[in-house]
Amino acid sequence: MTRTSRTARAGQYAALLCYLVFLAFPFLWLLSTAFKPARELGSLHPTWLPEHPTTDNFRQAFEEQPLLRAAANSLTAALCAAVIAVGVATPLAYVMARHRGRLSRAATGWVVVSQAFPFVLVIIPLFLVLKNLRLINSLGGLVLVYVVWSLPFALWMLAGYVRAVPRELEEAAAVDGAGKARILLSVTAPLLAPGIVATALFAFITAWNEFFFALVLLKTPEKQTLPVVLTHFLGAEGAADLGPLAAAAFLATLPSLVVFALIQRRITGGLTSGAVKH
Amino acid sequence: MTTTGGAAPPGRKVPRGGAPAGRRGPDGATWFLVLPALIPILVLSVGPLLYGIALAFTDAQSGRTRSTRWTGTLNFQDLLHDGLFWESFRIGLLWAVGVTAWQFVLALGLALLLNTDLRLRWLARALAIIPWAMPEVVVGIMWRLVYNPDAGILNETLRDLGLGDGRDWLTGLATALPAVVLVGVWAGMPQTTVALLAGLQNTPHELHEAAALDGAGAWRRFRTVTWPALVPVALAVTALNFIWNFNSFALVYVLTGGGPGGRTRLPMLFAYEEAFRYGQFGYAAAMGCVMVAVISVVLAVFLAGRLKGGEDT
Numbered sequence: 276m277t278r279t280s281r282t283a284r285a286g287q288y289a290a291l292l293c294y295l296v297f298l299a300f301p302f303l304w305l306l307s308t309a310f311k312p313a314r315e316l317g318s319l320h321p322t323w324l325p326e327h328p329t330t331d332n333f334r335q336a337f338e339e340q341p342l343l344r345a346a347a348n349s350l351t352a353a354l355c356a357a358v359i360a361v362g363v364a365t366p367l368a369y370v371m372a373r374h375r376g377r378l379s380r381a382a383t384g385w386v387v388v389s390q391a392f393p394f395v396l397v398i399i400p401l402f403l404v405l406k407n408l409r410l411i412n413s414l415g416g417l418v419l420v421y422v423v424w425s426l427p428f429a430l431w432m433l434a435g436y437v438r439a440v441p442r443e444l445e446e447a448a449a450v451d452g453a454g455k456a457r458i459l460l461s462v463t464a465p466l467l468a469p470g471i472v473a474t475a476l477f478a479f480i481t482a483w484n485e486f487f488f489a490l491v492l493l494k495t496p497e498k499q500t501l502p503v504v505l506t507h508f509l510g511a512e513g514a515a516d517l518g519p520l521a522a523a524a525f526l527a528t529l530p531s532l533v534v535f536a537l538i539q540r541r542i543t544g545g546l547t548s549g550a551v552k553h
Numbered sequence: 554m555t556t557t558g559g560a561a562p563p564g565r566k567v568p569r570g571g572a573p574a575g576r577r578g579p580d581g582a583t584w585f586l587v588l589p590a591l592i593p594i595l596v597l598s599v600g601p602l603l604y605g606i607a608l609a610f611t612d613a614q615s616g617r618t619r620s621t622r623w624t625g626t627l628n629f630q631d632l633l634h635d636g637l638f639w640e641s642f643r644i645g646l647l648w649a650v651g652v653t654a655w656q657f658v659l660a661l662g663l664a665l666l667l668n669t670d671l672r673l674r675w676l677a678r679a680l681a682i683i684p685w686a687m688p689e690v691v692v693g694i695m696w697r698l699v700y701n702p703d704a705g706i707l708n709e710t711l712r713d714l715g716l717g718d719g720r721d722w723l724t725g726l727a728t729a730l731p732a733v734v735l736v737g738v739w740a741g742m743p744q745t746t747v748a749l750l751a752g753l754q755n756t757p758h759e760l761h762e763a764a765a766l767d768g769a770g771a772w773r774r775f776r777t778v779t780w781p782a783l784v785p786v787a788l789a790v791t792a793l794n795f796i797w798n799f800n801s802f803a804l805v806y807v808l809t810g811g812g813p814g815g816r817t818r819l820p821m822l823f824a825y826e827e828a829f830r831y832g833q834f835g836y837a838a839a840m841g842c843v844m845v846a847v848i849s850v851v852l853a854v855f856l857a858g859r860l861k862g863g864e865d866t
Contacts, residue, residue, distance in 0.1 A: 283771075291666050291673060294659075298680040301739065304706045305695040320712075321704050363593065366586035378587060385594060390793065391848060392602060393800045395824040396841030399608060399834050400601035423597040426590060455582055484688035486803040491829055502690040506807060509694070517704060524691045535686035 308521035316517050332518035333526070339519055341496065342526070345504035352414050352500060353482035356421035360429050361475040363422070365467070368433030386427040398491055405492065412494045420488050425478040432477065436470030473538045480531050501527045608838035615832035628839035637815070638823060638840065645820040647730065649799040652737035657791055659738060660745035667746070668753045681743035689740065693807025696736045697723065723809050729816045733808050737798060745790055752786030753779065792852055799848055820844055
């Protein structure tokens with residue numbers, strides 16, 4: 276339809292190429308650094324590709340810092356937070372999407388307002404509250420914080436998925452004499468399942484990546500999560516051991532990348548369109 | 554149980570102004586659905602927020618045996634004369650405005666490119682996942698490797714191109730803030746691009762073709778057809794980005810720790826140090842309150858001005 280001249284086309288490709296380079300080069304550099312032997316890292320003229328690729332950095336990273344324990348802590352916190360967050364958010368999101376009462380408006384208002392408040396205003400009182408509950412320096416306390424912290428977007432996403440489930444299906448089941456609980460469990464829940472999974476995975480990534488709350492709430496190295504332990508590599512004066520640092524940083528990113536790639540496909544699945552036609 | 558819609562033909566939306574159940578106010582079953590989320594929200598979000606605002610009017614400190622007392626607006630009076638805090642605040646605004654503006658401009662460009670039929674668009678979409686999914690701490694570490702004065706690729710590339718010897722970007726007084734702003738832009742661009750792309754795909758296609766038939770050039774079509782349709786998305790995404798950027802912490806904490814000489818000490822870093830290094834809870838809470846107030850004012854002015862500007866054209 277729109278006729279685009281040759282020069283304009285070339286300009287578009289040049290611009291796209293710039294974007295591709297800008298997006299990719301830091302990550303490629305991280306990868307390259309992770310596989311470089313120490314001698315090349317100390318060279319004054321670093322090369323784009325490692326000349327003698329090695330996995331020494333990965334071994335060294337595991338020896339220098341308790342990465343496995345940190346990863347286990349991160350995994351526990353993120354899994355618990357994601358499951359609990361979705362568990363408590365799904366029912367409320369259902370109400371928000373289906374009933375237009377004062378309660379739904381208040382919940383929507385909270386979702387919006389909670390985005391505007393700086394963490395520091397929330398973390399000080401939370402710190403004092405959790406201290407009284409003896410939940411400082413414990414993964415349990417961190418999970419509680421992550422649940423509440425991920426609720427706004429979980430509610431937002433889930434309410435959207437509920438709206439996509441046609442009301443007619445629930446009403447048809449009601450005509451057939453099914454009770455309210457039965458309708459929710461055997462009509463709505465299966466249709467919502469992909470959305471619930473996507474939301475849980477998203478909550479998992481945010482908790483896995485989170486740094487600020489973990490930094491404040493976890494004091495001893497045995498309890499600390501992966502992002503906090505990663506900053507230990509930087510050392511006191513910023514004199515970092517670059518190779519192991521890059522290797523550990525790359526490993527910490529892998530789960531997020533994999534999970535994120537999964538959700539992208541999940542979100543595009545159109546389950547509801549088929550359900551109404553039958 | 555309502556069955557009013559049961560007779561409606563399947564597959565067609567029945568327009569309705571809210572379900573009858575919603576009009577009656579929440580019943581027992583609704584409360585059962587709502588409470589699991591409501592209790593944590595009240596106890597761990599709304600409560601702490603109010604508690605935090607109250608703390609700003611006290612002399613609360615960490616690890617003190619004497620009981621906390623109300624001090625009225627003393628913290629705010631002290632803040633007024635705290636030059637370091639206002640310097641940090643100025644830096645925070647420079648950072649937030651800089652990152653948000655560049656994020657928007659670059660994301661708009663990328664979204665427009667992705668909205669065409671170019672090849673390699675899939676690659677851009679795939680690559681955009683990386684900044685989005687990556688932990689902020691890793692983004693900071695990665696860019697420290699790029700900026701590294703000796704072993705970094707940036708200085709090496711500059712040397713190869715004959716553009717001088719490069720420099721120590723993150724510890725130079727003049728370069729530190731622009732350097733961290735660039736990282737902020739890189740990290741936030743994908744979300745903005747996806748939002749703007751969704752907005753672009755909702756612009757009416759027919760209008761575009763009509764404008765093209767009338768002989769309107771690309772720029773004119775963008776200004777008269779695309780942009781007006783995009784304004785609501787652009788406003789929402791910019792406002793949210795500004796809030797997030799102003800409250801950002803991990804990126805700069807890892808990149809510079811607030812240095813050199815406080816040149817990148819964002820308000821969040823300042824308040825964090827005040828609260829958890831020096832234990833001044835009350836004072837730090839007052840900082841948080843001032844941050845909320847300023848964000849609200851800036852957003853109100855921005856949104857009001859933009860909405861008015863939209864009506865004029």
